[in-house]
Amino acid sequence: xxxxxxxxxxxxxxxxxxxxxxxxxxxxxxxxxxxxxxxxxxxxxxxxxxxxxxxxxxxxxxxxxxxxxxxxxxxxxxxxxxxxxxxx
Ligand SMILES: [Zn+2]
Numbered sequence: 874x875x876x877x878x879x880x881x882x883x884x885x886x887x888x889x890x891x892x893x894x895x896x897x898x899x900x901x902x903x904x905x906x907x908x909x910x911x912x913x914x915x916x917x918x919x920x921x922x923x924x925x926x927x928x929x930x931x932x933x934x935x936x937x938x939x940x941x942x943x944x945x946x947x948x949x950x951x952x953x954x955x956x957x958x959x960x961x
Contacts, residue, residue: 875928881935
């Protein structure tokens with residue numbers, strides 16, 4: 874059972890979908906929850922409580938995950954070019 878979720882989150886369900894996939898993305902959050910199967914793209918609408926019980930865990934949180942990715946790749950790059958040659 875999960876209690877914390879929002880639109881764009883990905884969840885692992887206890888039961889596999891007919892297509893064999895078990896990961897879903899939440900596309901609507903309210904009294905009813907709509908989830909989309911990430912394997913076959915089908916959408917299913919579930920009662921909120923039914924969904925919470927059927928879900929095993931959140932595998933990706935759209936809210937919390939994106940913050941720390943951007944800074945590192947650029948740091949090393951420009952430095953190395955300057956070490957090599959001074960054009961004077
Ligand atoms: Zn499916």
